Amino acid sequence: xxxxxxxxxxxxxxxxxxxxxxxxxxxxxxxxxxxxxxxxxxxxxxxxxxxxxxxxxxxxxxxxxxxxxxxxxxxxxxxxxxxxxxxxxxxxxxxxxxxxxxxxxxxxxxxxxxxxxxxxxxxxxxxxxxxxxxxxxxxxxxxxxxxxxxxxxxxxxxxxxxxxxxxxxxxxxxxxxxxxxxxxxxxxxxxxxxxxxxxxxxxxxxxxxxxxxxxxxxxxxxxxxxxxxxxxxxxxxxxxxxxxxxxxxxxxxxxxxxxxxxxxxxxxxxxxxxxxxxxxxxxxxxxxxxxxxxxxxxxxxxxxxxxxxxxxxxxxxxxxxxxxxxxxxxxxxxxxxxxxxxxxxxxxxxxxxxxxxxxxxxxxxxxxxxxxxxxxxxxxxxxxxxxxxxxxxxxxxxxxxxxxxxxxxxxxxxxxxxxxxxxxxxxxxxxxxxxxxxxxxxxxxxxxxxxxxxxxxxxx
Amino acid sequence: xxxxxxxxxxxxxxxxxxxxxxxxxxxxxxxxxxxxxxxxxxxxxxxxxxxxxxxxxxxxxxxxxxxxxxxxxxxxxxxxxxxxxxxxxxxxxxxxxxxxxxxxxxxxxxxxxxxxxxxxxxxxxxxxxxxxxxxxxxxxxxxxxx
Numbered sequence: 001x002x003x004x005x006x007x008x009x010x011x012x013x014x015x016x017x018x019x020x021x022x023x024x025x026x027x028x029x030x031x032x033x034x035x036x037x038x039x040x041x042x043x044x045x046x047x048x049x050x051x052x053x054x055x056x057x058x059x060x061x062x063x064x065x066x067x068x069x070x071x072x073x074x075x076x077x078x079x080x081x082x083x084x085x086x087x088x089x090x091x092x093x094x095x096x097x098x099x100x101x102x103x104x105x106x107x108x109x110x111x112x113x114x115x116x117x118x119x120x121x122x123x124x125x126x127x128x129x130x131x132x133x134x135x136x137x138x139x140x141x142x143x144x145x146x147x148x149x150x151x152x153x154x155x156x157x158x159x160x161x162x163x164x165x166x167x168x169x170x171x172x173x174x175x176x177x178x179x180x181x182x183x184x185x186x187x188x189x190x191x192x193x194x195x196x197x198x199x200x201x202x203x204x205x206x207x208x209x210x211x212x213x214x215x216x217x218x219x220x221x222x223x224x225x226x227x228x229x230x231x232x233x234x235x236x237x238x239x240x241x242x243x244x245x246x247x248x249x250x251x252x253x254x255x256x257x258x259x260x261x262x263x264x265x266x267x268x269x270x271x272x273x274x275x276x277x278x279x280x281x282x283x284x285x286x287x288x289x290x291x292x293x294x295x296x297x298x299x300x301x302x303x304x305x306x307x308x309x310x311x312x313x314x315x316x317x318x319x320x321x322x323x324x325x326x327x328x329x330x331x332x333x334x335x336x337x338x339x340x341x342x343x344x345x346x347x348x349x350x351x352x353x354x355x356x357x358x359x360x361x362x363x364x365x366x367x368x369x370x371x372x373x374x375x376x377x378x379x380x381x382x383x384x385x386x387x388x389x390x391x392x393x394x395x396x397x398x399x400x401x402x403x404x405x406x407x408x409x410x411x412x413x414x415x416x417x418x419x420x421x422x423x424x425x426x427x428x429x430x431x432x433x434x435x436x437x438x439x440x441x442x443x444x445x446x447x448x449x450x451x452x453x454x455x456x457x458x459x460x
Numbered sequence: 461x462x463x464x465x466x467x468x469x470x471x472x473x474x475x476x477x478x479x480x481x482x483x484x485x486x487x488x489x490x491x492x493x494x495x496x497x498x499x500x501x502x503x504x505x506x507x508x509x510x511x512x513x514x515x516x517x518x519x520x521x522x523x524x525x526x527x528x529x530x531x532x533x534x535x536x537x538x539x540x541x542x543x544x545x546x547x548x549x550x551x552x553x554x555x556x557x558x559x560x561x562x563x564x565x566x567x568x569x570x571x572x573x574x575x576x577x578x579x580x581x582x583x584x585x586x587x588x589x590x591x592x593x594x595x596x597x598x599x600x601x602x603x604x605x606x
Contacts, residue, residue, distance in 0.1 A: 021533055
């Protein structure tokens with residue numbers, strides 16, 4: 001674990017001590033080497049499931065795919081931000097990279113924490129660098145409002161979580177994930193157990209987000225710079241899912257009845273946010289709402305608490321992380337050229353940038369869950385386990401899948417096909433860096449098809 | 461009609477907000493028509509920020525890869541990104557992941573099941589017994605009146 005944490009932490013001195021000329025190649029190379037070493041985590045060969053252990057930090061087949069995803073994402077953040085930060089003063093560039101590295105340290109410690117309070121502290125700690133990135137490097141005035149929504153939605157959800165965790169510590173004597181499975185269920189009055197369930201789950205449901213508490217997400221994703229959007233969509237949402245999966249073991253049997261309204265809310269969210277996507281004019285807003293929809297399916301899969309549901313949720317989280325981040329990178333390539341996110345103004349780009357259209361096509365296909373990509377595998381497992389729970393959910397999930405396909409296709413057709421607007425005269429061609437960035441997002445997604453066993457988690 | 465778009469306030473993209481700027485060429489008459497169109501796409505402050513508006517990097521460096529204005533750094537950055545990203549992480553890392561041991565003995569379980577099915581079908585036995593324990597060996601206590 002230290003062979004990943006120490007180099008990540010020392011990315012901060014690297015950024016400050018490297019001469020400006022070699023700053024970006026150095027940071028990118030170091031973060032890629034860290035990503036390479038992080039692949040060793042996938043070797044989970046222990047009987048108990050927990051590997052890489054010391055008293056504070058361990059990994060198991062649930063956290064390993066998420067950790068590898070976040071380690072892989074850091075070099076991609078560096079690649080994506082290189083161009084739009086190149087005109088900024090050196091100290092601002094270095095501050096930006098330091099914030100991303102610090103965020104990465106918190107994320108790694110959050111996913112590998114063995115104790116729930118450490119997970120909670122790291123979960124909250126990730127808010128600060130993200131808030132700074134959104135409010136200081138965002139492009140429009142709305143970024144301040146977006147930062148406030150982002151911060152306070154999560155904080156309001158997580159204060160009850162702190163109280164609930166402290167109460168759990170009081171009752172069971174430990175909050176270590178290694179033994180929490182074996183503790184006695186906490187006995188309390190029915191009403192208080194319901195309130196405790198909501199307190200435990202509230203923070204993660206806001207973070208996922210569950211439809212209904214999702215208003216912070218379109219704002220934060222749209223106003224953030226590309227690196228902020230990427231890390232938000234790919235990793236920070238998954239912190240919520242991971243927290244839910246870890247904490248639900250202590251919440252049985254209250255979950256049987258309490259999960260019901262939230263599953264329905266999540267599935268309704270899939271349909272509603274999908275419909276909202278069909279009406280969006282802002283490209284990044286469309287991708288943000290699509291994230292809410294996909295995460296709604298993940299929420300439903302986790303709340304179902306069956307092996308297939310949980311496995312499907314984990315697969316969908318990883319696949320969505322790569323896909324959503326890829327779409328935000330594509331939106332940024334548009335934005336850097338046209339300085340607008342309005343789809344009506346930046347359309348027909350296949351005529352001007354045909355190679356990028358190929359990436360748009362693959363990313364849109366991944367978003368609409370084309371087989372044999374893992375997006376479909378995750379969705380199918382969740383839909384099957386939901387059908388097993390109640391056949392009526394098929395109505396919502398079926399309509400949701402249909403609408404997802406519609407808006408993904410709509411996004412592709414709007415941005416790529418149709419007439420190129422007459423004011424688009426001098427668009428620079430797609431750079432090698434942008435093609436590489438897209439390849440590094442979508443090639444791992446395709447490679448996962450060949451070895452899905454790394455994503456099955458500890459469940460089947 | 462374009463002026464009605466101002467009701468969108470700050471959410472209006474800058475390119476539409478400068479509607480007055482759009483259709484009037486601001487470049488001096490000697491400048492080429494191409495650059496006038498390019499400058500309309502920039503935010504208004506870009507012209508003033510030390511000329512750091514939209515720079516066409518291909519003029520100075522025809523082999524521009526998108527990384528840096530300095531050609532040497534640009535080329536090295538490209539090489540490092542491709543080497544560590546594709547050759548090391550995807551190829552070497554992918555090979556490592558491919559050859560990971562059989563986690564949870566799942567692949568073994570599948571192979572063992574297929575082997576047993578083949579064996580039992582050849583012998584004509586049922587594939588799996590309905591009772592896990594042999595019923596003749598289970599000793600139940602006599603029914604006691606409570």
